[in-house]
Ligand SMILES: Nc1ncnc2c1ncn2[C@@H]1O[C@H](COP(=O)(O)OP(=O)(O)OP(=O)(O)O)[C@@H](O)[C@H]1O
């Protein structure tokens with residue numbers, strides 16, 4: 164579903180990604196872990212072109228996303244993204260956050276979009292918050308709305324960049340629960356996270372990134388119980 | 404006190420007429436400035452790069468400074484920047500006399516000259532304030548919009564601008580208050596505004612206190628009223644988010 168070949172990214176002189184190669188299969192949940200500054204966010208943001216790769220190829224279902232012939236906006240519609248800082252639209256209610264893109268991009272009527280949005284809010288446990296503005300929601304609730312907003316475009320892939328890092332500890336669980344449910348429904352997911360419990364339980368595969376490369380990858384069992392790379396071991400001994 | 408009442412009752416039509424001119428110049432130049440400022444801000448934020456094709460050349464790939472600069476060169480933004488720098492870098496008074504005695508030397512509508520000069524002047528400030536208002540919107544908002552598949556233009560229109568307006572409106576109202584005071588120099592090109600009316604009364608009555616303090620009081624009343632309204636308006640804006 165996603166194929167990444169020799170992906171490099173420079174910010175000016177700084178080489179942040181130094182040749183990433185990986186595949187994500189349909190329905191797979193890939194968790195990306197690694198120390199701060201190792202390029203996890205940059206990698207994720209390259210997948211939907213929020214960052215432009217300097218070199219290398221990314222294919223989404225065989226389509227090269229860096230090819231100028233392919234419509235970036237169409238591509239992004241198939242990939243939902245959830246941010247650490249939620250990035251909800253503060254001037255819109257929860258339901259309006261969810262309906263904006265489907266109305267403008269998929270031509271849904273206001274009523275259709277709203278019905279669908281209410282269904283999604285129900286799914287993330289927030290049916291009573293449909294007409295509330297983000298400022299009146301807790302962090303965990305905001306992030307669940309943000310997940311629902313991404314789902315409203317019916318994406319094939321969901322990208323998460325540390326979705327629980329900005330949350331108070333007591334709200335982490337409710338967000339991870341929603342993500343877990345999504346994984347069980349067969350969503351293809353790439354999740355950058357510091358929640359090792361989640362990675363171990365929900366991840367099909369773990370990528371350990373260090374200094375701009377995937378230093379080691381494998382099933383949770385291999386990575387967490389039987390890592391080969393010294394850096395992986397050092398990192399895990401610090402976070403576990 | 405009696406003397407004051409006497410002067411004012413005799414000469415108040417001058418003051419009224421001056422007040423009318425001050426207010427009208429402010430309104431017309433404020434409207435003009437807002438329109439110009441909006442256009443300039445859009446030019447600064449535009450993404451017009453006519454030499455983009457240079458990206459595919461060898462010199463670009465070899466990081467030739469000139470070619471890289473040219474490839475990303477935005478002429479609209481450049482023109483807007485020059486405009487803003489020139490206007491903000493020269494005194495308003497100088498601009499006003501240039502307009503009156505060089506550019507529009509053949510025109511005899513001083514009202515028009517003053518309004519255009521202040522409109523052009525205010526446009527530069529308004530442009531920066533609009534740009535600042537747009538840039539103050541969190542970067543994550545644009546990313547969230549784009550990640551949903553919305554185009555740059557759509558994200559601007561439905562996500563960024565509505566939030567920016569809340570930043571811009573109070574600053575714009577403040578610009579009107581500034582303008583109201585700044586226009587007090589239009590007397591130098593012979594327009595009978597509030598200040599000039601005060602001066603005329605002074606020379607006729609040989610009394611400086613009454614007319615000039617009255618003029619100051621009128622300005623103060625207007626600015627206090629406006630900033631009061633503005634404060635209330637800001638409070639309402641804040642409540643809505
Ligand atoms: N827009 C940018 N401009 C310049 N440098 C950047 C930019 N974005 C990221 N970097 C740099 O790239 C490196 C990798 O950043 P990135 O955000 O991908 O790391 P990360 O693994 O997500 O770290 P964290 O766990 O702290 O989120 C860092 O050194 C960062 O300073």
Ligand SMILES: [Mg+2]
Pocket residue numbers: 203204205324325
């Ligand atoms: Mg990060």
